[in-house]
Amino acid sequence: xxxxxxxxxxxxxxxxxxxxxxxxxxxxxxxxxxxxxxxxxxxxxxxxxxxxxxxxxxxxxxxxxxxxxxxxxxxxxxxxxxxxxxxxxxxxxxxxxxxxxxxxxxxxxxxxxxxx
Numbered sequence: 001x002x003x004x005x006x007x008x009x010x011x012x013x014x015x016x017x018x019x020x021x022x023x024x025x026x027x028x029x030x031x032x033x034x035x036x037x038x039x040x041x042x043x044x045x046x047x048x049x050x051x052x053x054x055x056x057x058x059x060x061x062x063x064x065x066x067x068x069x070x071x072x073x074x075x076x077x078x079x080x081x082x083x084x085x086x087x088x089x090x091x092x093x094x095x096x097x098x099x100x101x102x103x104x105x106x107x108x109x110x111x112x113x114x115x116x
Contacts, residue, residue, distance in 0.1 A: 001039060001107075001108075002107065002108075003039055003075070003076065003077070003104045003107045004077060004104070005103055005104055005105075006078075006101065006102075006103060006104075007039075007075055007076060007077055007078070007101075007102050007103070007104045008075070008076065008077065008078040008081040008082075008099055008100070008101055008102065009073060009074070009075050009099070009100050009101075009102045010072075010073070010074045010075075010081050010084070010085075010088075010097065010098070010099055011071055011072070011073050011097070011098045011099075011100075012029065012071070012072045012074075012088065012092065012095060012096070012097050013051065013069065013070070013071050013095050013096040013097075013098075014026075014069075014070055014092060014094065014095030014096075015051075015067040015068070015069065015070065015095075016045065016067050016068045016069070016070050017067040018070075018092075018093075018094070018095070020091045025070075025091060025092065026043045026070050026072055028091055029041070029072050029088065029091060029092075030043060030072065032084075032087050032088075032091065033074055033084065036080070036083070036084050036087070037080075038074055038076045038080055038081075038084060039074075039075055039076040039080075039107065040074070040075065040076075041072055041073070041074045042072070042073045042074075043070060043071070043072050044070070044071040044072075044073065045068055045069070045070055046068060046069035046070070046071065047068070048069070049068075049069030051069075051095070051096065052094075075102060075104065078101075081099065085097075
């Protein structure tokens with residue numbers, strides 16, 4: 001699979017404790033993205049953050065949180081990302097979703113060519 005240079009980045013922000021049909025939301029979104037044949041998805045777990053409630057979620061020892069920030073990043077063509085949005089909408093009950101245009105510089109294995 002190749003990606004055009006001009007692509008789109010979807011970011012979804014929510015809590016680690018969020019669920020979809022009994023499983024972690026981040027796992028369900030990644031599996032749904034894979035089923036949709038999107039180019040790739042990455043889950044990032046944040047050590048500290050807050051959202052619309054302004055409640056701090058952190059890994060600090062004195063204030064352990066079991067609902068740490070999660071960010072999922074998905075990059076693909078604008079058409080495929082926009083086609084994925086209705087599925088994402090049914091899975092997320094709260095959080096934040098952003099879209100931005102990006103330029104893909106490398107996707108897949110980078111082959112180094114030896115000088116002749």
